Each structure stands twice: as structure tokens, then as C-alpha cells.
Amino acid sequence: MTRYLTLLLAPTLLVLAGCSDAPDATSDERADTPASDRQTAEGPSTQPEYTLPPEDFQAEPEAGRSLFRQNCMQCHGEDARGTDQGPPLIHRIYEPSHHPDITFHRAAALGVHQHHWEFGDMPPVAGISGEDTAHIIAWIRQEQRAVGID
Numbered sequence: 001m002t003r004y005l006t007l008l009l010a011p012t013l014l015v016l017a018g019c020s021d022a023p024d025a026t027s028d029e030r031a032d033t034p035a036s037d038r039q040t041a042e043g044p045s046t047q048p049e050y051t052l053p054p055e056d057f058q059a060e061p062e063a064g065r066s067l068f069r070q071n072c073m074q075c076h077g078e079d080a081r082g083t084d085q086g087p088p089l090i091h092r093i094y095e096p097s098h099h100p101d102i103t104f105h106r107a108a109a110l111g112v113h114q115h116h117w118e119f120g121d122m123p124p125v126a127g128i129s130g131e132d133t134a135h136i137i138a139w140i141r142q143e144q145r146a147v148g149i150d
């Protein structure tokens with residue numbers, strides 16, 4: 001009898017463990033596997049997925065602003081308020097609790113499959129380093145905080 005109960009309970013527990021935040025999010029970032037991951041999912045890869053800056057790295061919002069303009073503005077807009085090519089990043093969806101810094105590193109290095117919006121996929125940003133992205137994140141978080149998104 002105990003065994004039957006375990007079998008019945010197991011699927012319920014799995015469902016409870018799923019992500020249930022943000023009503024407008026159809027999936028969360030863990031479910032969003034970029035194309036480059038899928039290509040290597042079959043076997044071990046020697047390519048690092050993305051690089052993070054060293055722990056003592058000092059990210060500077062002002063450096064981030066100009067790196068953003070060089071690498072991200074084309075789609076996300078001069079002030080990260082969005083264009084017809086990409087969404088605003090100064091938006092509640094991208095607050096730190098729903099899109100922590102690691103999702104920015106992954107997005108810049110690996111690209112993003114369309115999942116929150118209707119703009120299509122974001123391609124990987126060629127040649128961007130972990131340090132560059134850390135500067136960009138520092139600027140975006142500063143802009144988010146300025147409008148009460150934190």
C-alpha cells in the first residue's frame with residue numbers, strides 16, 4: 001500500500017517544483033535553451049558557454065552605457081527602452097529576481113530564443129567579453145533602480 005501512495009505522489013511533487021512566478025512569462029530562463037546549447041547537447045563540449053569576470057571585478061555603469069550603445073542599442077534602444085527589433089530591458093520582467101545577472105551573460109554570449117515577446121530570436125553578440133557584459137549589467141541595473149525596478 002505504501003508503494004502505491006509513493007507512485008501517486010511523485011508526479012504531484014514534480015509539478016509543485018515547477019516555476020510559477022510572473023503570469024506573463026510562458027517559460028522561465030532555465031527552460032530557454034539557446035541554440036548553441038542545443039547543438040552541443042548530444043555530447044560533451046570543449047567550448048566554454050560564456051565567461052564571467054573575476055570576482056573582484058569592478059563593473060562601471062558609465063563604461064556599460066557606452067558598451068551597451070555599441071552592442072545592444074540597435075535592438076534594445078538607446079536608453080534600453082526598446083525598439084521595433086527588441087524589447088525594453090528597463091522593464092519589470094527583467095528585474096533582478098526574475099532575470100538575474102547570469103541571464104544577461106548567457107543572453108549576450110549565447111543568444112536568446114524568442115519566448116517573452118514577438119521580436120524573434122536574439123543572436124549571440126559577437127566578440128563580447130564577460131567584463132563587457134558585467135559593465136552593461138551595472139548600467140542596466142542602475143537605470144532599473146532609477147525607475148523603481150529592483
Ligand code: HEC
Nearest residue numbers: 029071072075086103104107108114115116117119122125
Ligand atoms: C539583433 C537584436 C538584438 C541585439 C543586438 C541584442 N538583443 Fe537582447 N534581445 C533581443 C530580443 C529580440 C530579445 C527578446 C527575446 C524574447 O524573450 O522573446 C532579447 C532579450 C534579451 C534579454 C532577456 C534574456 C532572457 O533570458 O529572457 C537580455 C538580458 C538581453 N536581450 C540583453 C542584451 C544585451 C546585454 C545585448 C548587448 C550586449 C543585447 N541583448 C543585444 C534582441 C537583441
